[in-house]
Amino acid sequence: xxxxxxxxxxxxxxxxxxxxxxxxxxxxxxxxxxxxxxxxxxxxxxxxxxxxxxxxxxxxxxxxxxxxxxxxxxxxxxxxxxxxxxxxxxxxxxxxxxxxxxxxxxxxxxxxxxx
Amino acid sequence: xxxxxxxxxxxxxxxxxxxxxxxxxxxxxxxxxxxxxxxxxxxxxxxxxxxxxxxxxxxxxxxxxxxxxxxxxxxxxxxxxxxxxxxxxxxxxxxxxxxxxxxxxxxxxxxxxx
Numbered sequence: 001x002x003x004x005x006x007x008x009x010x011x012x013x014x015x016x017x018x019x020x021x022x023x024x025x026x027x028x029x030x031x032x033x034x035x036x037x038x039x040x041x042x043x044x045x046x047x048x049x050x051x052x053x054x055x056x057x058x059x060x061x062x063x064x065x066x067x068x069x070x071x072x073x074x075x076x077x078x079x080x081x082x083x084x085x086x087x088x089x090x091x092x093x094x095x096x097x098x099x100x101x102x103x104x105x106x107x108x109x110x111x112x113x114x115x
Numbered sequence: 116x117x118x119x120x121x122x123x124x125x126x127x128x129x130x131x132x133x134x135x136x137x138x139x140x141x142x143x144x145x146x147x148x149x150x151x152x153x154x155x156x157x158x159x160x161x162x163x164x165x166x167x168x169x170x171x172x173x174x175x176x177x178x179x180x181x182x183x184x185x186x187x188x189x190x191x192x193x194x195x196x197x198x199x200x201x202x203x204x205x206x207x208x209x210x211x212x213x214x215x216x217x218x219x220x221x222x223x224x225x226x227x228x229x
């Protein structure tokens with residue numbers, strides 16, 4: 001597609017449930033990133049994919065968080081046993097290559113609310 | 116440690132007056148610097164980027180930013196604010212050798228009044 005697509009746009013879940021967030025990057029973009037934007041805070045890096053590999057997953061807050069990418073395209077971020085502090089907007093971005101001189105295109109995000 | 120500081124959490128200007136949003140980064144070799152804008156309930160949009168070419172970078176919607184190595188700054192400016200500029204602005208840095216991780220500032224909310 002023309003942009004980075006994320007689904008769902010909004011998700012309300014009960015504490016303790018698992019959730020899956022999906023990111024469909026721009027076709028041909030080999031690099032994919034997940035960020036989290038919490039209320040009143042900046043964007044927090046979670047994980048970076050180059051192709052299907054994740055050379056940097058240092059930002060995942062706990063082992064309840066995992067992500068995968070298949071076919072060098074779609075990525076899924078999974079949060080197990082959700083907690084209220086997981087409530088945030090989860091943003092996905094893609095880039096043509098792992099290079100700073102390329103811009104990063106962000107999706108509109110998934111707003112996750114844990115009740 | 117890699118960091119980027121946006122000095123103002125909130126800036127208010129009148130329509131038609133200049134805009135200045137300040138950003139400082141921790142000194143490092145060859146950083147790439149970006150400004151992103153986020154309108155309410157919209158995704159992040161790239162305004163402009165600096166990647167060691169010209170130090171004065173022109174972006175979309177009349178915005179520009181100047182990379183000043185001696186001051187470790189990358190302030191965003193616009194000569195004349197428009198109501199549609201009201202949004203959250205993020206200064207972002209990527210350092211060479213950090214495996215593509217973008218470090219975001221905490222954001223500056225720009226308010227434009229009549």
